Amino acid sequence: MTDETFRQAAQAYGDTIYRVAYHAVKNQADAEDIMQTVLLRLLECDKEFESEEHLKHWLLRVSVNESRKLLRSFWRRTSVPLEEWHDQAAPEDGQRAELMRAVMGLETKYRLTVYLYYYEGCSVAEVAAALRANPSTVQTWLLRARARLRKELSDDGEGEGSHYVRSAGLS
Amino acid sequence: MFDPQVYREACGKMTVPQDKLEEMIVMTQAKEKKVRRPFRAALIAAAAVAMMVVGVGAANPEAVQELFVQIATVVRVDEYRQEMVTSEGESITVLSIPEVNVENRDGQAILIVDEEERDITQALAEQGTYVYEKTTPQDTKLCVEVTGSAEQWEITVSMEEEGKQVGSFTTSSEENALAPGQVQDNYSVNEGVEISKAGEELNKEICVSEYDGETATVIPVK
Structure with missing residues (x-):
């Protein structure tokens, strides 16, 4: 290079x-x-x-x-x-700070999965490739991460969109 | 509530200052010109160190001492073995183990050893195990044993030098996670010392776990 x-x-x-x-x-x-x-x-x-x-x-x-x-x-x-x-x-904004605190409180595999999926916009298959994990495992990690974030952030739920995993990359 | 948009905004603020990035670019280019790293994937290594003692409270991780040894020369014996001599005159034999993994590709178990792929699905189905072995002309032997299936597997990697096992570790499909210590939990050793400068008493066999071109991280052999 x-x-x-x-x-x-x-x-x-x-x-x-x-x-x-x-x-x-x-x-x-x-x-x-x-x-x-x-x-x-x-x-x-x-x-x-x-x-x-x-x-x-x-x-x-x-x-x-x-x-x-x-x-x-x-x-x-x-x-x-x-x-x-x-x-x-930690962003100055309270909501962002609380959210980042919750994300950073997750286990490493969940933090990275959340980051790659939500910020980098990777598909499940791409996250799996980056983490050297099975796509089905990544789907499980995403679901668990969201459940833990939901619990940690003490809300009533994330809405419909949060309960499924974007799976386009799997096909 | 986990709001992806808020999360993205928060992540967006996580940046490296431009001046720091510039410094890194310059340093990286300078380093690349000076040093070629001797290892590609030095996961574990075994070392016999003459006249070195790890002066550590063996069962007391808090008591682990930091020692530092400058590496003076590195001579590659074969693809897995290198001989190092420190500035203090100690000689260290380092065995580097390639990266290994099993990928599940539509139900097929693909063993990858140093980017070399082989389909081991049939062997796992028929015998429940697959063994990959490679011995160099200098008598360093790499052994990779896979058990299980494409979905759930376990890999044991071991190295032998002149017929004697000098290091091994086991990893599994469950350990794709990134929690610390998962791969190294079942090393045959469990204490470590970071070496970088002589001055402590050392006279015991050690394993070198990492070497970055200047310093080595070592683990005493039980």
């Missing part, structure tokens, strides 16, 4: 990589480390990306993998995590 192509990709997807990592590790410093690693892997890779979508999904997958590595590391597992999502990510 040329320096110029790399720079363009980093500018275009830097925030995406950061958000994925942040949803996984809930820590700004770790998320930035992961971002740097992902960028290095992008620069080093000899892959020919067929399209922007291809590049984006590759980056999503690598970001998830690098986040996984960090989460699995011995030091991380035996340390008390410094969860500082509210330091940076």
